[in-house]
Amino acid sequence: MDNRTNLDDYLAGLGISDADESAPPPPAPDAPQAAPALEAAHEDPRAVLERFLRGLTSRIDPELSVTVREVEDALEAEITGENAARLAGRDGRTLGAIEVIAYTVLAKQAGRGDLRVRVDVGGFRRRQADTLSKLAERLAVQVAKSGEPHELQPMPPAERRVIHIALKEHPDVTSESIGEGAARRLVIKPRHG
Template identity: 30%
Template sequence: MKFVEKIGKTVEEAVVQALKELDATRDEVDVEVLEEPSKGILGLIKVKPARVKVILKDNPLKRASGLLKGIFQTMDLDVKINITENDKTMFINLEGPDLGILIGRRGETLDALQYLVNLSVNKNQEVRKKIIIDIEGYRNRREKTLQRLALKLADKARQRGRNVVLEPMSSQERRIIHTALQGRDDIYTFSEGEEPYRKIIISPKK
């Protein structure tokens, strides 16, 4: 929990100073007044300033954005970060030139980045928020590619009458394959092996 303590002639003046240091708006913080200001009596008693403690509220969106900006700055990448969210999920879409390095082979780098942000943002949180990171529609394109692949290999397994073994995939991509084929009555699918080498088997029904 990030917070600062500030003093000022008035409570409001102390709060404004704290907001500047935290780079936050008034609705992003909680304010605790530690000491009210006093004017003294006839100048015989020293004037006492206001002292406040300003606490930055938990903001998953700002933490996710800050983490990504730090990573991209280190990698010297010019990336535009677009974030939308609902109560349960945060969607982050990245745009910019030459972002293939962030996707990696079959999306492995993108999945690792998504895992890192989920881990960081949800650390020590009572209510976890699912974070999905995409790059200019890559995940949708990849899903359609996997669906076409699933149908093609299912036909191959049925025609040849033997199992077809796919390359190791992430759990998310395996789910796409299973879902694409779950309505078929001529084949069935199952997974075997240990992560990260777990793979799908497409098997014809006898």
């Protein structure tokens, strides 16, 4: 068995198959006029994301619930339930993978590659943002006192963004991202003049 077939079967089970896009399957004779997933190019992005996340979470834990809302240029989804936080995975890696797949599904099925997708599970992202904001404030005080810049370890764009926002209006320090790709990191430095 080749891996493509197994992946196609799995994706089809999630309702995101692209098996033979040139010829959509004929509708069943007794089926209501439901549009196949492949013809969802004009479907509401929020509905596409919600359907995908509900399909995914129902296979992991049927007790999980999903809410999706549209904000500016992004869709934000919240997965809640007793065991939702476990979906974050180690250091949020599983959650990051869910976001990448959700973005891909949204781009493919709704034709909306311009929308960002943010997913939170059990408040993980919210707690992480609070922790990063507090770290930013502590480092800002340190940098302001010492007058020396402080370089953080490489971090994902979403985490850098939280720190940039936390320090945006700070009177004594400024933040800047440096480096490329996975090595991109943030530097907090004194604000001069």
